[in-house]
Amino acid sequence: MHLAYPAVLAALLFCVGLYGVLARRNAILVLMSVELMLNAVNLNLVAFDVWLRDTLHAGQAFTLFIIAIAAAEIGIGLAIVLMVYRNRGSSDVDRLRDTAETDESAPAPGEAPAAAGEKAEATA
């Protein structure tokens, strides 16, 4: 099989993942898009490993590493998203703007008390 097919497929997959990371608003979908990008990389690694006939199969070894790390990452990521959702009642990435620089250093009125109330609710 020609190298172009898996490479094009990997590039398409990566672009889909990149679009999802940059444009989706749901945090879970963002995480899924990250997985897509990782898998595009995996596909590339395996394809080039075969194509280069590497005797040590470094590409396949890397792929295994990435799968393990991706599993750990998605576990922590989902836990964070879950906590954010419990705290805020939403996992919309566009609304997680607490680190934004505003002219007045205090948070906008109305937002902070609501967040505090939800937090209290979540811990109870």
Added chain:
Amino acid sequence: MTTTTLAVLVPLLPFLGSAAGLLLGRRAPGFVRPLAVLPTLAAAVLAVFVAARQGGGKTIEAATQLTPTGSVPIDLALHIDGFAALAAVLVGVVATCVQIYSTGYLRDDPRYPSYAALVSLFTSAMLLVVYSGDLMVLLVGWEIMGICSYFLVGHYWETPEARAASLKAFLVTKLGDVPFLIGLFALAADAGTFRIDGILGAVAGDGLDHPTLIALLLLAGVAGKSAQFPLHTWLPDAMAGPTPVSALIHAATMVAAGIYFVARLLPVFASSSAALTVLAVMAAITMVGSALAALAQDDIKRVLAYSTIGQLGYMAGALAVGDRGAAVFHLLSHGAFKALLFLAAGAVIHAAGTNSLSAMSRMSGLTRRIPDAYWTMTVALLALAALPPFAGFFSKEAVLVAAEHTALGDRTVAPAGAGWTVLVAGLLTALLTAAYAMRLWLLAFRGRGAEAPDHGRQPLAMTTVLWVLAVPSLGFGLSVTYLDDWFDGHALTPTVTTAVLGTGIAVVGALVTYAVWQRTRALAARTPLGAVAAHPEGGAGLVEAEAIAGHAPAYGDIASAPDPADPGRVLLGPLHRHAATGFHLDAVYRTLFVRPVQAGASLVRFLDREVVDTYVRGAGTGTNWLGWLVRRAQTGNVQTYLSALLAGSVVLAIAAVVLANVAAGA
């Protein structure tokens, strides 16, 4: 104890007393008075001992090197000749009198401890100047006196007059002290030593290279300290201080320091006839101008201040004709009677509740309230007017005789022109002095009108001192035949010509003033004038401070009052307006120095506020704007950051590829 040890103790004791007074003043108020009076008294007694042992004989010299400087060494040296011994006695006695008087005068003053300590420090510095045989050590005492004068003139610093006067005194004397310091260095560089005996030896030996330059530079400092024209303007304003301070510093001792300094180094000045001529002209202008100004003053203490300037002019005149014996003789007798005049004036101000002569001339019975001040002041005014047999007569005659001898060519130390200048100015001033002394006496003690308020008797400390000082004012002149052994040795006795001329002129001046006063006194009743202190029952110091502060608001000016019954106004005629302001010298200085300095200050202020500060503020504003721009990028949205990251990576990748292709193509 040896004479040297005694002489060292003389300046040291008041210094220790002052240090102890400053340290213990607040914690142990009971010790303040003894600490003020006893060291000064002991120093006076020791000074008398030293004078008795020295006896006008051989000069006592003792020195120990203070510090090696690499070029001209500085020594702690004593140089006690007849001049130093007698001047130290005067300083000690007057300072003791003033300290005792102050215990009564400033009895209720909350700042008495620091006041007494400063007076002690001042006494110590003056004694150092008198005894020191090294010009650098002398300069230390000279400058300490300057700063003590600043503090003491500003004793009533709550009043703006006192603050302004103390600053003025300090700045004007410093204006003279800068050339003085340069002159000292030039003199030491020329003679190779700071020691007075070494300098006198160098002058007597090879002479100096630049005597005129050195003498003129030194004269600037002398004019500042001894209140000679054109640096005299601080002295009348310095009367904003308490009366004992005026008596000690601004009449008897500190202002005499300049005269004394010239007397010590007279050979240096005498080696330049130009310097002597300048000194003679300076003295003549000072004498006549200050006597005219004294005739126009309304504040009793300003009359005395101008009179001090005039008498210092006599001393400077004696020095200008090269007779330091006469100068120091007049210094001694003037120190006694002027201290008495000031201390008595303090009692008068306290009793009358005002320092204005116009107000006193509308007040009767002042003589009954303060008989001691009345009688002693009469004695002192007679001495001031130089009527025989009072002290001022003999000392002033000594000056006039020296001037006459120089003018007629019998003495060749100074040019004849200097002699004529001093003689003519001296005789004219004798006339004016008698006139203003008579005016002062008539206005203060021969007033008619409401009865003076009764504050009870003056404290014993104050009245005793007056009588103690009245003795030398009355009798010091009689020692004239004995005194010349202490000085250079030539006779100080009056001659018939000058005695008759001087006394006659003085009597004429007094009689004319009396006649005018007889005519003008009727006017006094028609124009009511007079304002007294707000708290006439308070302590003397308080009454005086209020009287000084109240003069300008009550009469429109600090120096004069609109009183048509003032004989001085009639005598001076159109000159009165100018004389009252000291011939507008202050206005001239204001235009020449104060205005340019203020303009320069506002320019510097503009440069600082508008130019330098703009850069400083600009640095802050620019950083703020930069921060504002960077903050725009911080949206808080992670996806925006990631997009920017991606865009950057893409740009970098494209750049790398393009560069690689370009490199490969090349």
